[in-house]
Structures are given as C-alpha cells and as structure tokens.
Amino acid sequence: MGEWVENSWVWNLDWRRRLYEWEMEEVRTMQIIIDQNKPKRELHQGVLWKNKEVTSYPTTDIYATLNETLAPSIPKSIMSVVWQKFIPPRAQLTVWMAFKERLKTADFLVEKGVISVQNAGCPFCRSELETNSHILFTCRFAWSTWMEMLKWWNISAPLHMSFSNFSCQWLGLINDRKCKDIWALSLGCVIWSLWYERNQIKFDSKSANFHNFITSLKLRIGFWTKELMGYSGCAPNIIFNADSFLLRA
Structure with missing residues (x-):
C-alpha cells in the first residue's frame, strides 16, 4: 500500500484488475484525500477517537456515530436490515x-x-x-x-x-x-x-x-x-x- 522514500511516505495502490476510465476518476479523487494523510516518522502513530488514544478501533461507537450523522436519510431500522x-x-x-x-x-x-x-x-x-x-x-x-x-x-x-x-x-x-x-x-x-x-x-x-x-x-x-x-x-x-x-x- 505504501513505502518510505527519503523519509517521506508514498502511497502505492495496486489493483487486482484493470480499472475503467470512470473508476480512474474516483481513484484520483481518493488519492488527493489520502495524500493529505500520511504517516510521519518523527510523530507517534496511534489511533485517536474523540480526542483520546485507543488501542483498537471502536467499531460499535463509530457505527452509532455514523448512524446519527446519516439519519434520517438512513433509518436505523434500514441499517439493521442491510x-x-x-x-x-x-x-x-x-x-x-x-x-x-x-x-x-x-x-x-x-x-x-x-x-x-x-x-x-x-x-x-x-x-x-x-x-x-x-x-x-x-x-x-x-x-x-x-x-x-x-x-x-x-x-x-x-x-x-x-x-x-x-x-x-x-x-x-x-x-x-x-x-x-x-x-x-x-x-x-x-x-x-x-x-x-x-x-x-x-x-x-x-x-x-x-x-x-x-x-x-x-x-x-x-x-x-x-x-x-x-x-x-x-x-x-x-x-x-x-x-x-x-x-x-
């Protein structure tokens, strides 16, 4: 997914198949987003959630937060079906x-x-x-x-x-x-x-x-x-x- 090049992180995204042109547009958009978020060697790397460092991803809490953010466009009852x-x-x-x-x-x-x-x-x-x-x-x-x-x-x-x-x-x-x-x-x-x-x-x-x-x-x-x-x-x-x-x- 990536590598260090002269103390800078470079994302290398590999795909299992040849992408369509319309998919390439989405990849370029994603690349712009992830280029803004790169690991830095001089900084401590960890996971933060609600301004607190956690040892693992709080999946349940994230799910509940997303559910609140997306409501009412995605009702909770529909999410439970999906x-x-x-x-x-x-x-x-x-x-x-x-x-x-x-x-x-x-x-x-x-x-x-x-x-x-x-x-x-x-x-x-x-x-x-x-x-x-x-x-x-x-x-x-x-x-x-x-x-x-x-x-x-x-x-x-x-x-x-x-x-x-x-x-x-x-x-x-x-x-x-x-x-x-x-x-x-x-x-x-x-x-x-x-x-x-x-x-x-x-x-x-x-x-x-x-x-x-x-x-x-x-x-x-x-x-x-x-x-x-x-x-x-x-x-x-x-x-x-x-x-x-x-x-x-």
Whole structure:
C-alpha cells in the first residue's frame, strides 16, 4: 500500500484488475484525500477517537456515530436490515449497494460509457431499461417474486416501490418475534437472489425461468435459516408449512 522514500511516505495502490476510465476518476479523487494523510516518522502513530488514544478501533461507537450523522436519510431500522447478521457478507454488500442505488445496473454503465443503450435492457422482461429500482421492484419478474413471498407467508399487502419505504413496510408486516428475524432474512435473500439471477442471465447465458427461480429462492431461505440462524429440526411453521421439503435437504 505504501513505502518510505527519503523519509517521506508514498502511497502505492495496486489493483487486482484493470480499472475503467470512470473508476480512474474516483481513484484520483481518493488519492488527493489520502495524500493529505500520511504517516510521519518523527510523530507517534496511534489511533485517536474523540480526542483520546485507543488501542483498537471502536467499531460499535463509530457505527452509532455514523448512524446519527446519516439519519434520517438512513433509518436505523434500514441499517439493521442491510447489515443483519443472519445473511452472508456477500448479500449484505448487495443489499447495501441496492439501498444506495449503486448496483452496476445497465443505466449506470450507459452513463459511464461502458455499454450502449441498445444493450441496456432488463434481462428479465427485456422491455424496459435496467435500473436499480426496476431490477429489484418494478420489473414484472421482480414484483411477482415479492408477491410470491407474501403468498408463501399468507400475507396480503400493497407494497411501496422505493427501497427505504419498501423495507420499512416489509419489516412491519410481521409482529411475531420468533419470525421477525427470518422475515428480515427473507428480504435480504430476495434482493441478493434477484441480483444473482440477473448476473447469471447476463453473463452465463441462463434463461429466466420464474418457477425455477422461486424454488431455488425458497431453498436458499431455508438453507440460510438453518445455517446462519442456528435452527435445527424445524424452523417456525409459518415458513415451511407449504414446503416441508426445505428442511430435509
């Protein structure tokens, strides 16, 4: 990451792949920022937090401070969904990117000149421009997925189509404390699964098949519930009544 050159620190940033031109602009901006913060040999190096030296990074305190700083743009309830401990890290990152509308969808790639508008269609419906909200909510394929999840839980409710409002409403649909964690897990699982399915269609020439997708999604929710939440034998009946085979796999 860096080295001393004649008593001066020089940052050397190496990348695992060749960067796009639009990424180079971000790197240049970051370089300007980090060049203002370099180690100095004559000074004591340590970690300061709130004007006090600490021996380790106060992660919990930093998280709480950021949460206060960003509110109300990022409600605490949404942060708990994004970084919930019951979904894998790869899914956490996808949900976070989705909330920030930073998924590398086709509209973003068109704006950066990576692809043409002709290649920017939604891989599910093939009739609309692929955007963050479209691929996760407004596309018929995605919306049918959310409706299937409600049906699976025997819930009927109209849903918002913006991530923040949708997530808050989704969390409020279940009051049973036993099921709330699994209900929140299913939100993250659906978002990650839609994005994963989208990538398989675009990059692995897979065909969109709604029935197969829903089956694999339910299996994934069952697997995450068992492996990440520690359920053994039987999870709450509200989830697996309709598909008891999930816990036999």
